[in-house]
Amino acid sequence: MATRSSPFVRAFVLAAAAFFISGCSVEPWVKPYERDHLADPIMSFDRDPVSSSYTGHVYEAREGARGATGGAGGGCGCN
């Protein structure tokens, strides 16, 4: 079994990184008025949360892997 860093340490580092970069400001290279394609519902990563959450549950109950599914998630009780 691989040695792993503490998840608490990892979460803290991730949080610190996120808060650090949030202080930066850059000129957006895609202007707000150029985002009509991105705003189209077909470009959503999670267009129908009720469906993606169910699909995630179907996979999680039948596969060893878990997490980072991108959907709405939620409790499982699927052991």
Place this chain on the structure above:
Amino acid sequence: MRAGHAGVLPEDRADVLLHSYDGGGVTIQGPSLLVRKQFAQKFSVSANHYVDKVNSASIDVVTTASPYEEERTQQSVGLDYLHDRWMMNIGFVNSEENDYTADTFSFGISQDIFGDLTTVSLGYSLGNDTVGRRGDANFSEETERQHYRLGVSQILTKNLMLGFSFETITDEGFLNNPYRQVRYLDPTTPQGYSYEREVYPRTRSSDAGALRLRYYLPYRAAVHAEYRQYGDTWAIEADTFEIGYTHPIELGWTFEGRFRSYSQNKADFYADLFPRSGYQNFMARDKELSTFTSQTIRLGASYDIVRGGWKFVERGTVNVILDHMLFDYEDFRDLRVTGVPPGSEPFYSFDANVLQVFVSFWF
């Protein structure tokens, strides 16, 4: 990862979904109702009611137990709070079965940065499960589960979105199925093997990282691709690939196709057949911990039913999604085949059809 930007509350909508899973001797059906509503301009509340009605005559059940029926009911509530470009959310989920109770609290925060080109989100969940065993009133075990999530959603060009998510999950407590058994060689029995209860480690820690791309084509359609890598302290490693295409046409139809491929190797304490009883400290014969691959093909269609609005409803859709899944196991054998030496039965495989029918209304 929550869709959209941290600086905008999720849309008000209601969904009513019926789901049906049929494969490998198992059928699972039920509804899922999800409602989300904004209030006081800064808040959005959501509630979900979800049911799984299970009829199981799975490969495990037909070879070591009796077919059973059970029901799982899950209720969840969530609250989002928007402040400037910050979004905070809290949530609670309760899941109940006659032999399993799970409660999960979650907290998350997200913010738009870099001129709103980037959304960063962080999340934490704490889950407490109580595991029982039917027919054994004295059996009660606990499990604690913690999730740490990082998500980044990035606009790359005016037609290309990138999503990254990373999640660490730690479990501590009773992690095996209280009914499932392992098999071991036993020359004293006619079939040459016997069963005993599984024993799992009491801790597990996993990391998963996923990268997603979504591209708007020169005509109105989208393609997406996704890769996820997974590893845990039980030595399971897994890869998931997915590609998909979404195509709206005139008259309010949107069609979708997807292909997903998943593969994993086994946990280091998994075996289809152990050499003897109590062969090692931890022993599992759960096919979800074995080496296997699965593929899914999805076809979906969505139709706009309230174009132009009706009373307080702004728009509505009717949706049908069918997933066809194939599972191929590489070291889990089909014990319905008898009369052959133990360990030489054919490998198990099955396919499943998963149907979702739902209506959605935005108001």
